Amino acid sequence: MSENQKKEVNLSQKLAEEIKPKFSIKRNKINGVKKIIAISSAKGGVGKSTVATNIAIAIKKLGFKTGILDADVYGPSIPLMMGVHEKPISEDGIKLIPIKKFDIDLISIGLLVSEDTPMIWRGPMVASTVKTFTNKVIWNDLDFLIIDMPPGTGDALLTFSQEIDINGIVIVTTPQKIALADVRRGIEMFKKINVKILGIIENMSKLTLEDTDHFIFGKDGGKDMAKKFQIDFLGDIEINENLRKSSDDGVPYVEKFDDHFSKNFMSIADKIIKRVN
Numbered sequence: 001m002s003e004n005q006k007k008e009v010n011l012s013q014k015l016a017e018e019i020k021p022k023f024s025i026k027r028n029k030i031n032g033v034k035k036i037i038a039i040s041s042a043k044g045g046v047g048k049s050t051v052a053t054n055i056a057i058a059i060k061k062l063g064f065k066t067g068i069l070d071a072d073v074y075g076p077s078i079p080l081m082m083g084v085h086e087k088p089i090s091e092d093g094i095k096l097i098p099i100k101k102f103d104i105d106l107i108s109i110g111l112l113v114s115e116d117t118p119m120i121w122r123g124p125m126v127a128s129t130v131k132t133f134t135n136k137v138i139w140n141d142l143d144f145l146i147i148d149m150p151p152g153t154g155d156a157l158l159t160f161s162q163e164i165d166i167n168g169i170v171i172v173t174t175p176q177k178i179a180l181a182d183v184r185r186g187i188e189m190f191k192k193i194n195v196k197i198l199g200i201i202e203n204m205s206k207l208t209l210e211d212t213d214h215f216i217f218g219k220d221g222g223k224d225m226a227k228k229f230q231i232d233f234l235g236d237i238e239i240n241e242n243l244r245k246s247s248d249d250g251v252p253y254v255e256k257f258d259d260h261f262s263k264n265f266m267s268i269a270d271k272i273i274k275r276v277n
Helices: 013-019 048-061 078-082 123-135 155-163 177-192 221-228 241-249 260-276
Strands: 033-040 066-070 099-101 104-108 142-148 168-173 197-203 207-209 212-214 233-237
Touching: 033 048, 033 155, 033 260, 048 066, 048 078, 048 104, 048 142, 048 168, 048 197, 048 241, 048 260, 066 078, 078 104, 078 241, 168 177, 168 221, 168 260, 177 197, 177 221, 197 221, 197 260, 221 233, 233 260
Parallel strands: 033 142, 033 168, 066 104, 066 142, 168 197, 197 233
Antiparallel strands: 099 104, 207 212
């Protein structure tokens, strides 16, 4: 085939409309919760759960009753990061009482199955889990519930975003172009389903060694993305070995340390709260 005969292949307008998701949105509030903040990443592996955990601790330290809902159904890691291993109890056999750790209420799908159980779930099971988390957890009059959302823009994230009345969503990314390409898709998806985007956090922004900054994953990618889409840039988080260690040890960094790095999380959390309110 000659160069002149080659044509780009695109979806026809008709086909695009036929396969376009049909959003029928009826969002539900969660009893016992005043405000819901979701932490999302359009790509896995950018440190979303680590950020979500420390943001929750930071909001608690700002004086608010806070809880965490680990909705990352395919890879729940919040229990490990919070050092929680016991299962939630139910007094009536129906409703779950959240685990309390570091004065944070916590529920995770990871607490309801064994650690080695693979989450081979399809749409109906995800939807059932959402209903359990919205209707069958006894949250104790929380000011803020932080939801660690499933990564990507697939069925699990869409289900949670459509079913739960979220006050705003925070997008976590790295500066890397590959991560940012997916963030772009995530932003467009949240706009289509009318979920308020509170801002972007750039994680793993740089590594500082001997007073020299190394931009391993690129520079200012999250900041530039926020500017492009006219979204608030909430801040950046450097690579810090103790952040990784504290997560592995089950004690979130902001709970364990009171230094400039911890205060950066506090500053980001304060911005998030102001944007929600």
